[in-house]
Amino acid sequence: MKINGTPYRTIWPGNDGQSVVIIDQTQLPHRFETVTLRSVEDAAHAILTMQVRGAPLIGATAAYGLALALRADASDQGLANAIAFLAKQRPTAVNLRWALEETRRTVASLAPGARADAAFAKARAIAEDDVETCRRIGAHGLSLIRTLSEKKKGQPVNILTHCNAGWLACVDWGTATSPIYQAHDAGIPVHVWVDETRPRYQGASLTAFELMSHGVPHTLIVDNAGGHYMQHGKVDLCIVGTDRVTANGDVANKIGTYLKALAAHDTGVPFYVALPYSTIDWSLASGTEIPIEERSADEVLKMHGRLPDGTVATVDIAAAGTPAANPAFDVTPARLVTGFITERGISPADRTGLLSLYPEQRETAA
Numbered sequence: 145m146k147i148n149g150t151p152y153r154t155i156w157p158g159n160d161g162q163s164v165v166i167i168d169q170t171q172l173p174h175r176f177e178t179v180t181l182r183s184v185e186d187a188a189h190a191i192l193t194m195q196v197r198g199a200p201l202i203g204a205t206a207a208y209g210l211a212l213a214l215r216a217d218a219s220d221q222g223l224a225n226a227i228a229f230l231a232k233q234r235p236t237a238v239n240l241r242w243a244l245e246e247t248r249r250t251v252a253s254l255a256p257g258a259r260a261d262a263a264f265a266k267a268r269a270i271a272e273d274d275v276e277t278c279r280r281i282g283a284h285g286l287s288l289i290r291t292l293s294e295k296k297k298g299q300p301v302n303i304l305t306h307c308n309a310g311w312l313a314c315v316d317w318g319t320a321t322s323p324i325y326q327a328h329d330a331g332i333p334v335h336v337w338v339d340e341t342r343p344r345y346q347g348a349s350l351t352a353f354e355l356m357s358h359g360v361p362h363t364l365i366v367d368n369a370g371g372h373y374m375q376h377g378k379v380d381l382c383i384v385g386t387d388r389v390t391a392n393g394d395v396a397n398k399i400g401t402y403l404k405a406l407a408a409h410d411t412g413v414p415f416y417v418a419l420p421y422s423t424i425d426w427s428l429a430s431g432t433e434i435p436i437e438e439r440s441a442d443e444v445l446k447m448h449g450r451l452p453d454g455t456v457a458t459v460d461i462a463a464a465g466t467p468a469a470n471p472a473f474d475v476t477p478a479r480l481v482t483g484f485i486t487e488r489g490i491s492p493a494d495r496t497g498l499l500s501l502y503p504e505q506r507e508t509a510a
């Protein structure tokens with residue numbers, strides 16, 4: 145997608161063939177900066193500090209990180225250590241584990257001397273695959289928006305989204321935003337309610353920035369406003385992303401997603417989850433088994449933003465010494481989800497629906 149008219153992806157190989165370049169998302173929307181990753185430590189740091197974030201992008205970065213690790217030590221022990229090191233950086237998005245396992249499978253049987261190049265090629269393939277997968281998710285989701293638009297006789301379709309499941313969370317297109325971009329590009333009038341998404345404001349700082357850069361009409365709202373707009377007929381459809389879907393269709397996503405799903409259920413607003421195949425954890429039977437990342441209390445106790453003089457600063461919003469808790473994700477039970485939008489099509493949000501799209505998982509699904 146474009147920033148100031150220039151097409152970007154969120155991650156790309158460096159010209160020297162020895163490094164990887166990312167957009168530093170901790171600086172957006174106030175500054176556009178790129179960072180070059182030259183080692184597995186750089187990649188791990190980028191994931192941990194959320195210079196890169198969003199399940200698919202975490203996976204792609206981890207794959208490149210493993211390739212960087214193998215440049216330094218391609219032994220069996222080096223491979224195992226790098227996988228363990230990268231995997232522990234963020235626990236909830238299963239794409240991290242998935243991308244590491246895919247890359248391990250590609251390189252493990254090779255001679256150590258051939259592993260780094262093969263891992264780089266695999267990381268590039270994972271990134272390319274994510275672009276095409278997200279494009280397909282958008283093509284399927286577009287049909288939902290088109291139907292609503294026809295029902296509304298061309299009045300804008302109002303879509304609510306939470307956090308950032310946009311192109312910045314993937315390599316391009318996004319998952320939840322891909323149907324929105326494709327509808328907008330097809331001339332279907334859409335308007336997006338963007339949840340700010342406390343405490344890190346991925347909605348305010350990333351989703352609003354993306355939509356503005358692409359010219360998609362949108363309005364930023366506080367996290368607590370979504371239910372109100374749903375009650376008043378101002379939301380036609382919710383589409384969110386996910387960090388892990390279990391075999392029964394339960395959905396882990398950014399904290400607050402569950403409350404939006406409850407409000408949507410109560411008000412009869414369709415609630416869809418957009419996801420690539422790499423976000424399904426077939427080994428878990430239900431969402432109660434998903435590890436939920438607990439992040440620093442500072443993210444709750446402080447706010448980060450631009451001051452009138454242009455400097456970016458962090459300020460305290462609670463009395464010194466206030467205890468705070470910060471679970472980064474919650475689990476929305478499958479019964480609250482209208483359907484999944486995947487690269488293979490749209491399915492009901494349950495085990496049967498998922499297996500109808502991925503029949504090859506019948507033997508492995510928990």
Ligand code: MRU
Nearest residue numbers: 197198199309313319385386398
């Ligand atoms: O903590 P983050 O910013 O990595 O969380 C991101 C989300 O929760 C996204 O909705 C999810 O990863 C889906 S991204 C297509």
